[in-house]
Structures are given as C-alpha cells and as structure tokens.
Amino acid sequence: MKSKVILVPCDSYEEEQVYEKIKTGISLLGGWESLIRKEEKILLKPNLVRKAEVSRAVITHPAVVGAVARLLRENGYEHLGCGDSCGVGDARKVMEGTGMDTLLDQYDVTVEDFGKASMVDDFYLARPVQEADALINLCKMKTHALERVTGGVKNLYGCISGFHKAQGHTRYPNADSFARMLIELNQKIRPRLCIMDAVVAMEGNGPTSGDPIPMNLIMIGTDPVAVDSVFCHLVHLKPELVPTNIHGERMGLGQWKEEMIQILTPDGEISMQEAVKRYGDPDYNVDRRKQRKNIWSKFRYIMKPFGKRPYIVDADCKKCGICVEACPVEGKAITFKNGRKEPPKYDYKKCIRCFCCQEMCPHKAIQVR
Numbered sequence: 001m002k003s004k005v006i007l008v009p010c011d012s013y014e015e016e017q018v019y020e021k022i023k024t025g026i027s028l029l030g031g032w033e034s035l036i037r038k039e040e041k042i043l044l045k046p047n048l049v050r051k052a053e054v055s056r057a058v059i060t061h062p063a064v065v066g067a068v069a070r071l072l073r074e075n076g077y078e079h080l081g082c083g084d085s086c087g088v089g090d091a092r093k094v095m096e097g098t099g100m101d102t103l104l105d106q107y108d109v110t111v112e113d114f115g116k117a118s119m120v121d122d123f124y125l126a127r128p129v130q131e132a133d134a135l136i137n138l139c140k141m142k143t144h145a146l147e148r149v150t151g152g153v154k155n156l157y158g159c160i161s162g163f164h165k166a167q168g169h170t171r172y173p174n175a176d177s178f179a180r181m182l183i184e185l186n187q188k189i190r191p192r193l194c195i196m197d198a199v200v201a202m203e204g205n206g207p208t209s210g211d212p213i214p215m216n217l218i219m220i221g222t223d224p225v226a227v228d229s230v231f232c233h234l235v236h237l238k239p240e241l242v243p244t245n246i247h248g249e250r251m252g253l254g255q256w257k258e259e260m261i262q263i264l265t266p267d268g269e270i271s272m273q274e275a276v277k278r279y280g281d282p283d284y285n286v287d288r289r290k291q292r293k294n295i296w297s298k299f300r301y302i303m304k305p306f307g308k309r310p311y312i313v314d315a316d317c318k319k320c321g322i323c324v325e326a327c328p329v330e331g332k333a334i335t336f337k338n339g340r341k342e343p344p345k346y347d348y349k350k351c352i353r354c355f356c357c358q359e360m361c362p363h364k365a366i367q368v369r
C-alpha cells in the first residue's frame with residue numbers, strides 16, 4: 001500500500017492560519033479518530049535541540065506545536081504531554097521566551113521531564129516516551145551534517161535521554177550505522193503521526209547554524225520515511241542519498257520510492273513532479289554530492305582525512321566551551337590548548353565526525369568542509 005503524504009501550503013506562522021492548515025491536513029489524512037483513540041496518552045515531540053530565537057528555524061515553531069495541542073483538545077483528547085531531550089538545557093528552558101510554553105499552558109499540556117529514563121532494549125529511553133500511547137512527531141525541515149537532512153526519522157533521536165544521545169554517536173560512528181539505529185528506534189517507538197514544520201526551513205550549515213529559508217509548507221503523514229523522502233524531492237536531493245530512507249524501507253519502517261508515495265493536497269492528489277514544481281526549491285542549500293561507492297569507501301580509516309570534517313571559524317568563536325562539552329569521544333577530540341585564550345582545537349585523529357560540536361555551537365562558529 002502507498003504511504004500518504006499531505007502537503008498543505010502555509011506562508012506564515014500566524015497562529016490561526018497554522019491551526020487551519022493543520023486541521024485541513026489531518027482531515028485529508030482521515031481525521032484524528034482514525035489516528036489516535038480518545039483515551040490514549042499523547043506525547044508531542046517537537047525538535048527542541050537547543051535554545052535559539054524562533055526566527056532562526058532551529059526549533060519547531062511554537063505556532064505548529066500550539067495548533068496541534070489546540071486541535072487535540074478540541075477533538076476531545078485529554079492526556080497531553082510535550083517534551084524533548086535537548087542538546088543543551090531542558091525543554092522548559094529551551095521553550096522560554098519562544099511562546100511555546102505559554103501555548104502549552106493555555107491548552108493544558110504538561111511539559112515532560114525527559115531526564116527520567118531507563119533502558120528499553122538497546123535504548124536509554126525517556127520515561128514520558130515509554131509511558132505515552134501515541135507519540136506525535138513534530139519535526140522541522142532542516143539540513144544535517146551527518147545525514148544530509150533531518151526530518152521525521154531523525155527527530156526521534158531526542159527520545160533518548162541526555163548524555164546517552166551523545167554517547168550513541170560513539171557506538172554508531174558513521175551515517176550508515178547511525179541511520180540503522182534511528183530506524184530501530186523509530187520501530188521501537190512507532191510514532192503515530194509525523195507533522196513537519198516546513199513553513200520556514202533551515203538550509204546550509206544545519207541543524208542549528210544554517211540559514212532560514214521559506215518553504216511555505218506543512219507536511220503530514222503516518223510514514224516518517226515517506227515524509228522525509230518528499231522533503232528530499234522538494235529540495236532536489238535524491239532520496240536514495242539519505243541513509244535513513246534506504247534503511248527505513250529495507251527494515252520495514254516506511255517507503256521512500258516515488259511510486260510508493262501518494263501526495264495529497266487541499267486541491268486533490270498530485271504527482272511528485274507536480275509537487276516539486278509547485279513547492280520545490282532547486283537552490284535549497286543541501287549536500288547533493290554522491291557518496292563514494294568505489295573500492296576506497298571500504299577503507300574508511302584511510303579515507304577519513306578526505307571526508308567531511310568540522311572546523312572552527314576563529315573570528316566567530318566566543319570560547320564558551322559548549323563544543324568541548326558536547327564531544328562524546330573519551331578524552332575529547334576537541335579541547336582548549338591554552339586555557340581559553342584561543343578557540344578550541346581539533347584532534348582529527350580522534351574525531352569520529354559525529355558533528356555534535358557543530359550542532360551544539362550556539363554562535364555558528366563551527367562549519368563543515
């Protein structure tokens with residue numbers, strides 16, 4: 001059976017507009033009751049990677065989170081929570097000043113503590129994730145240094161609690177193994193619904209230091225792989241270049257192939273070509289280079305110096321040390337060499353290219369080349 005992806009044009013974060021657009025999208029998907037039973041405990045999982053001004057497109061926009069909370073309340077859902085395991089700070093702190101906390105309070109949604117967690121199979125899962133019956137994935141359309149893009153599948157990595165997130169990178173040190181782990185995590189959690197905030201997306205040095213770019217869309221589906229695949233098409237990136245798409249299909253999570261995706265809009269069903277024509281952006285800044293598939297790709301250790309790596313733009317560095325704290329490698333692959341008089345330095349022999357430092361730098365001082 002084909003996976004449905006709903007595309008609803010939305011050109012601003014004006015709260016009433018976002019509410020109406022998501023309402024339309026959910027009805028195209030069959031309505032709330034076809035997705036979640038009234039008595040179920042629901043957890044909203046936005047992308048709250050770290051504190052940043054809303055206009056920078058780092059986090060899921062509060063208007064999207066607020067609209068979903070309002071719709072659930074209006075449709076009679078009683079048990080609502082919201083949370084994320086943020087890279088820096090807790091969810092309440094990341095929400096402060098964005099308006100998200102106010103909206104959640106307005107709709108009586110509990111902000112959950114993802115610091116409480118325990119092992120479930122191979123994952124150190126936040127308690128609220130374990131206790132929820134239905135998770136709604138409120139992801140953001142962004143670029144990502146390791147996986148090229150972060151959307152539906154990757155957003156669930158925030159269900160892993162605290163430092164275990166960083167440690168996961170040492171266990172799954174490349175895009176391929178990390179993607180397989182993400183698929184297993186999605187299979188464990190089985191999110192009920194995925195709503196992607198693509199009204200203003202992030203391009204370039206994502207997922208936290210890139211540039212906002214209007215895509216004027218809200219994307220909705222139950223298959224996060226299909227949602228991510230449509231995202232790829234819209235930004236002219238071959239979906240097969242994103243490892244979570246390939247493994248997502250192979251491991252039975254969802255569909256990435258065009259012929260297995262049905263696109264619906266408020267004007268009816270359209271083809272992928274038509275969707276790209278109407279809503280796509282060929283200039284969206286994302287890594288479109290093909291992966292090496294020659295003999296050298298088998299020798300990752302030898303090829304490491306030629307692959308992507310992070311570097312610090314010294315003039316932008318505020319010497320805060322957050323990148324050093326974020327590095328999951330034992331003994332650190334990035335350290336201050338001379339107190340804090342100079343920006344930290346990389347030890348590229350130790351560096352596993354997880355890009356946690358680039359993701360956590362609050363001053364856009366770390367780039368990838």
Ligand code: SF4
Pocket residue numbers: 312316317318319320321322323324343344360361362363364365366
């Ligand atoms: S996190 Fe960014 S600003 Fe802070 S020390 Fe590292 S590179 Fe510099």
Ligand code: SF4
Pocket residue numbers: 310326327328329332333334346350351352353354355356357358
């Ligand atoms: S230096 Fe940065 S990219 Fe390298 S291992 Fe540490 S956090 Fe990951």
